[in-house]
Amino acid sequence: MFNLFKKVKKDLGSGESFPVTTDMHSHILPGIDDGSPDIATSIKLVKGLYDLGYRRLVATPHIIGDLYRNNPVIINRELERLKNACAEAGIDIELSAAAEYMLDDYFLQILKQKDQILPVYQNLILTELLYTVMPMNVNEIVFEIITAGYKPILAHPERYFYYHRDFDEYFRLKELGFLLQVNLLSLTGYYGPPVAKAAKFIFENGLADFVGTDMHHLRHLETLSSKETNIVLNKYLRGKGFNNF
Numbered sequence: 001m002f003n004l005f006k007k008v009k010k011d012l013g014s015g016e017s018f019p020v021t022t023d024m025h026s027h028i029l030p031g032i033d034d035g036s037p038d039i040a041t042s043i044k045l046v047k048g049l050y051d052l053g054y055r056r057l058v059a060t061p062h063i064i065g066d067l068y069r070n071n072p073v074i075i076n077r078e079l080e081r082l083k084n085a086c087a088e089a090g091i092d093i094e095l096s097a098a099a100e101y102m103l104d105d106y107f108l109q110i111l112k113q114k115d116q117i118l119p120v121y122q123n124l125i126l127t128e129l130l131y132t133v134m135p136m137n138v139n140e141i142v143f144e145i146i147t148a149g150y151k152p153i154l155a156h157p158e159r160y161f162y163y164h165r166d167f168d169e170y171f172r173l174k175e176l177g178f179l180l181q182v183n184l185l186s187l188t189g190y191y192g193p194p195v196a197k198a199a200k201f202i203f204e205n206g207l208a209d210f211v212g213t214d215m216h217h218l219r220h221l222e223t224l225s226s227k228e229t230n231i232v233l234n235k236y237l238r239g240k241g242f243n244n245f
Contacts, residue, residue, distance in 0.1 A: 018053040018230060019237035022244070024120050025060050025155060025181060025212025029078040029097065032070055033062040035216045042082050043089055048221040049213070056094040060126050060212075063099045065106025072118055075099060100126045100155055103141045111148055120153065121245045126181070128155045134162040142176045153210060154178040158186045158198035167201050179209040188232050190223055203236050211242045 027035020028045045036042040049057060059082070061075055062068040079097040086093060098120040101107045107127075110116040119125050125145070129135055145152045154173060157180050163169045173180065185191065186199035202208050213224060223229060 016230065016234045016238065019234050019240075020184070020211060020242055021054055022056040022058075023049060023054055023213050023215070024058045024098075024210055024243050024245075025100065025126060025183075026057055026215040027059070027061060027100075028057065028215055029059045029061050029075065029082060032074055032078055033068045035061065039081065039085050041218070043085050043091075044218065045215055045221055046082070046086055046093060046095075047089070047091055048218075048225065049215070050091055050093050052225060054093070057096075058120055059095065059097040060100040060120065061097075062102065062128075063107070063110075064102040065104045069106070070099065071110075071116060075118060098126060100128055103127050103129055103135065103138065108141065108144060111144060111150075117150070119150065123150045124153055124179070124245075125150045126155055127152045127178075129160055131160060134160075139176060142178065146177055152178050153181050155181050155212070156183045156186065156214060158182055158195050158202060159191060161194065164194050164198055167198065170198075170202055170205070170207050174207060180207055181210040181212050182208045183214045184211050184233055185214070185220065185223055185229070187236055188223065188229050200236075208242075211237065 026045075027033055028042050030036050030039045030042045036045060046057065059075075059079060061070050063070045075097050079095065083095050086095065098118040117125060127145075129138070142152060157163060157170060157173060170180065180202060182199050182202055183191070186195050187203070189196040213220065215221065
């Protein structure tokens with residue numbers, strides 16, 4: 001199968017292995033959100049992550065009320081499809097699926113239905129906010145999540161630009177009950193200097209609980225596979241034991 005695809009360049013070259021082996025945030029399931037568009041791309045992404053040293057991947061497709069109304073049936077169907085394709089391609093990697101939940105009104109509806117929630121691990125659920133406007137009811141939503149028996153992980157808090165005005169907001173998010181997940185590429189400047197500055201602040205103040213690739217496409221994989229990226233990530237992650245669940 002792999003001779004159909006252009007080989008992704010891998011040039012770690014830093015003398016150190018990739019510092020994470022479990023990815024708990026990716027969009028590698030084919031065709032159900034803004035991530036991988038098809039099974040061929042999904043296989044390419046999984047193979048690239050395997051070559052980096054990943055051995056466990058948790059796919060987390062978006063669930064957004066007005067855009068991606070994914071559910072466990074859709075997600076698990078595509079997970080099985082990807083598992084079968086990986087087995088056929090000889091990629092020995094552990095695959096599972098959860099979801100990345102936009103904290104909107106639709107999420108509050110499905111939160112009341114236990115069989116509709118897909119945790120990343122045990123009672124941990126991955127959540128996200130709008131990029132453009134600070135939500136006014138985050139306190140109430142977090143209360144609802146915790147009352148329902150879950151612990152929320154906030155995906156890529158460094159990418160919400162409204163928090164860049166006051167980095168103390170990251171401490172407040174932790175006080176509210178969020179665990180914080182930083183995108184690996186944020187540390188490298190991939191999303192721009194302000195995001196990199198915020199990501200480094202989160203790490204340097206001991207606020208990061210998880211890291212993820214937030215893998216959507218081959219450009220992400222290409223950047224993640226570079227020597228420069230490996231040097232930066234080893235600086236922040238080496239020996240920290242992120243994602244060891």
